Amino acid sequence: MGRLDGKVTIVTGGAGGIGLETGILFAKEGAKVVILADISKEALAKAKSKLLQLVPDAKVEEFVCDVSKETQVQALVESADAHGGVDVMFNNAGIMHARDDDAIGTPEEIWDLTQNINVKGVWFGSKHAVLSLRKHMKTKGSIINTASVVALVGSATPQLAYTASKGAVLAMTRELAIVHAREGFRFNNLCPAPLNTPLLQDWLGDDVAKRHRREIHFPMGRFGEAIEQAQAVLFLASDESSFVNGHDFVVDGGMTKAYVTPEGSAQAPPVNNASKDSL
Template sequence: MVNRLSGKNTIITGAAGGIGIETAIQFAIEGANVLLSDINEAGLQKAVEQVKSFLTPELKESLKIEYKVADVSNEEQVKALVAHVESWGGVDVMFNNAGIMHPADDNVLNTENKIWDLTQAINVKGVFYGCKYAIGSILANGKTKASIINTGSFVALMGAATPQIAYTTSKGAVLAMTHELAICYAKQGIRVNALCPGPLNTPLLQEFLDTEDKKVRRTVHLPTGRFGEAIEQAKAVVFLASDESSYITGQDFMVDGGLTKSYVTSLGVPPTGPENMVFGK
């Protein structure tokens, strides 16, 4: 199916890689104008060219595929993102995807205040600012079909296999914020949902899983036996952004390969890898 987002003005934060760039590609293919944002300008420039490489000549000519550097923890910079899209006619879809998982994020005893504060500033404040200014634009332009998608995580619902207290807490806050906003603005036609990915094969997670033990402790819990791919998340975001999901709001949209519905036990074999673990037994 194509043109599910035809004519919609969209903003994607954290768009220089991972889920963000894959979603930008899918949004554009579906006919959306896309403003890509990230703190990495060089990455954004490459991302814009990558998005355009997937488009037909007609779409390249008709769509706005642009970028703007922004630190989502800075309110004025997020405000400027939305102001940029005002010139297009206002926001229809806001994908608050930017986030960090700091390698120094650990258990509650070892995580330093500066790591905690940085994580909350980007992962929570950044989503708050994105929602605040996107909703303001949507209401000001009288749009009655709008969608906000916030990137949460499965860890907000069940905890993580490896300690990451700041990240897990931040994603719990994102889910709570999503639920609140969905209820507050449902009657105005603004849907707010949280995408909850399982562990993904993206640089963000792979940088964190810097030892074989950490990787095994993650993959052993996955019924599929593999990490998810960013494109699989992007396709879910397209659905949540489109009118196909018109009666879906306030949801924790799990795209996790069944992780949150599974359990795993060892058969007593040497713990040399996921192949020695059995799911659902």
């Protein structure tokens, strides 16, 4: 038996990075269905193809969704009704805009765009997951929301709208966890460190100095990998974490606990499933 046998799962931001790695693990662990949601139809098609290449017997559905629009999130969650309603909701979709800056340099439209996707999107996903769980009279469910370590520590390389949005996710998730605890609906935050994903790496580009400024703070000498975050999400999604609620699950290689980082060669990272060929 898999750790998610029979569970209906939804992953927003599921076309790549943490979302796709999580979808692959959900499928490997026996999820009844994995619904991958993202804003790009083309990226979703590629993600679904990759997942099925790795887990040929998985039931995977794709759903184009802009999480800043409640009607679209509602339709996404209600698409799980055909399978008995959602059991696991991973509100992972988010943006970190290139024009995000400090208190002076961040344009208002970038602030609003970031909050609409990163905060309202998580709210909408959480709201409709609860409605689905109640509708199908479920006595337990797991909602995981992607926050960030920047909600816990400050940074002199500012991305103010993003940081503020992730702080809001932390607070919102904790409150939801307490409000819905007696219903059996658990809410937890995933707090990733900067990762070797397209979202960050495309932003860093070939700027060696900008990249080094961040890498130096990792005790392990490297960025995290999406698969390392997905493993944490899998635990929070499974019944193994039945007494974990309202928790900020920090997966950062020790970054937020470091004062002075060690010298020497970096630790080798694991290989992401999406980077592997089919077996």
